[in-house]
Amino acid sequence: METLKDLEALKQASICHFFQEAELDRIYNAGKKLTLKKDQVLFSENSFQETLYIILSGKMEVYKKQKQISVREAGDFLGEMALLESKPRSASVRAFTDAELLEIDKKTFFDFFAPNPKAVWEILKVISARNRADLEVIVASYQEIRNSREKYRKVVDSTSDIIIQTDPKGKIIFANKAVSFLGFDVFDLIGQDFENFCEDTLSDTSKAHILTRRVGPRATTDQEISLKVNEQSQLYEVCRSMSFVITTTGMWDVPQEFVMKRGAKKEFQGTMLVARKEKYGSYRLV
Numbered sequence: 510m511e512t513l514k515d516l517e518a519l520k521q522a523s524i525c526h527f528f529q530e531a532e533l534d535r536i537y538n539a540g541k542k543l544t545l546k547k548d549q550v551l552f553s554e555n556s557f558q559e560t561l562y563i564i565l566s567g568k569m570e571v572y573k574k575q576k577q578i579s580v581r582e583a584g585d586f587l588g589e590m591a592l593l594e595s596k597p598r599s600a601s602v603r604a605f606t607d608a609e610l611l612e613i614d615k616k617t618f619f620d621f622f623a624p625n626p627k628a629v630w631e632i633l634k635v636i637s638a639r640n641r642a643d644l645e646v647i648v649a650s651y652q653e654i655r656n657s658r659e660k661y662r663k664v665v666d667s668t669s670d671i672i673i674q675t676d677p678k679g680k681i682i683f684a685n686k687a688v689s690f691l692g693f694d695v696f697d698l699i700g701q702d703f704e705n706f707c708e709d710t711l712s713d714t715s716k717a718h719i720l721t722r723r724v725g726p727r728a729t730t731d732q733e734i735s736l737k738v739n740e741q742s743q744l745y746e747v748c749r750s751m752s753f754v755i756t757t758t759g760m761w762d763v764p765q766e767f768v769m770k771r772g773a774k775k776e777f778q779g780t781m782l783v784a785r786k787e788k789y790g791s792y793r794l795v
Contacts, residue, residue, distance in 0.1 A: 515542065518565040519611065521584040523635060525563070526765070527627040536621050541612040545604040552588065555597045559615045561589040567608025573600050580605050589632065592618060624668050626783050627758065671736075671753065671784040674760065675703050677777050679720050690786070691751060692742025703782070708735035708750035720780045721757050724765045728758040736784065753784035 519525050519533055528536065543562075545551060552558060554573060562569075563586045571578045571587065578600060581587050591598050592615055613622075622628045671690065674683040681698045688698060703720065704711055711719065721729045735750045759768070760778045767773045 512537070515565055515609070515611070518583060518609075519563065522563045522586065523584065523764070524586060524622065524628050524631045526631070527625055528621070532621065536613075536617065537611065539613075539617040539620070541614075543610045543612055545608045545610070547604050547606055549604045551602040551604070551610070552598055554599065554601045557591065557597045558588075559592045559595060561592050561613050561618065562587055562602075562610045563613065565609040565611055568605040569602055569608055569610075570605040571600050571602050586632075586635070589636070624670075626668070626670070626672050626781060630760070630781060669786075671782075673698070673703065673782045673784070674779055675720060675782070676779045679703050679716070679780075681706070682779065691736055692739030692744040697739065706736055708737050719755065719757055719782070722759040722777055722780070724759050724761065724768050728756070730756045732757070734784070751786065753786055755782055755784045757782045 516530075516533060516537055519537055525533060525536070540563075542565075543551075545567075551562065551569065564581055564583050566583050568583075569581045569585075569587060571581065587602060588598070590596065592613075622632070668685070669687055671687040672683075672685040673681055673688075676682050679702055681701050681703055684693075684695050684698045686695060688695060698706065704716060718729055719732060719734065723729070732755050733752060734755050735752050737750050738745050738748055757780050760781055761768045762776045762778055763773065768775055
């Protein structure tokens with residue numbers, strides 16, 4: 510019964526919304542459950558430990574020099590900076606009430622979370638919403654959010670899948686290093702129309718399907734597409750394009766459940782595309 514209660518709590522964490530129950534069960538078993546009494550210290554500023562924590566119940570206080578910075582509640586995560594950047598803790602954390610947490614070490618993070626682009630993106634969104642003065646990570650401006658995204662690029666670059674984000678007009682604003690499979694540097698693509706990156710001309714219907722605004726079950730999955738190889742690369746002498754299976758989802762400024770709620774106030778921010786090379790994928794030769 511205790512395990513079932515913990516799994517239900519884990520489902521409430523925003524970074525766990527993108528996993529099936531079987532995956533969450535494996536994440537839970539790979540993690541380490543901690544139980545803290547009120548005022549018990551979880552970790553101290555300048556300590557070093559490459560782990561993050563997901564709060565299952567209770568509240569945790571983040572503080573510096575005994576001055577409270579913030580209070581995190583069930584479903585929140587904390588401690589991610591030391592894991593992602595392999596550096597000492599920037600603040601201290603203690604139990605604000607009796608609390609239970611799931612400790613996620615580096616191996617577990619890279620086994621489960623890093624390969625899941627939606628989970629990674631959720632982490633980036635949560636971090637970008639935190640005040641830079643609080644955690645020395647982010648300020649509210651767009652420039653700092655972009656800087657933060659670059660800071661955490663290594664998480665996204667840990668996957669071999671090509672990950673691209675477009676703005677609402679279909680221009681590429683983010684790409685991971687996996688685009689090197691096609692002979693491109695990341696910055697070759699920034700600012701370009703995604704449509705120009707495709708080998709075949711997209712019809713209006715295909716373009717709307719690929720650069721989808723939809724989320725959840727209505728998002729685009731397992732769509733085959735051919736992507737161009739960089740004409741300036743040596744690879745272009747061998748093949749002109751490669752076939753991928755892509756999954757795409759709309760990105761909004763509100764949680765998924767509000768996107769699907771009629772009449773909810775929301776703003777479309779673009780599309781995330783994940784392209785995976787087919788095991789026996791095709792190539793368009795010279």
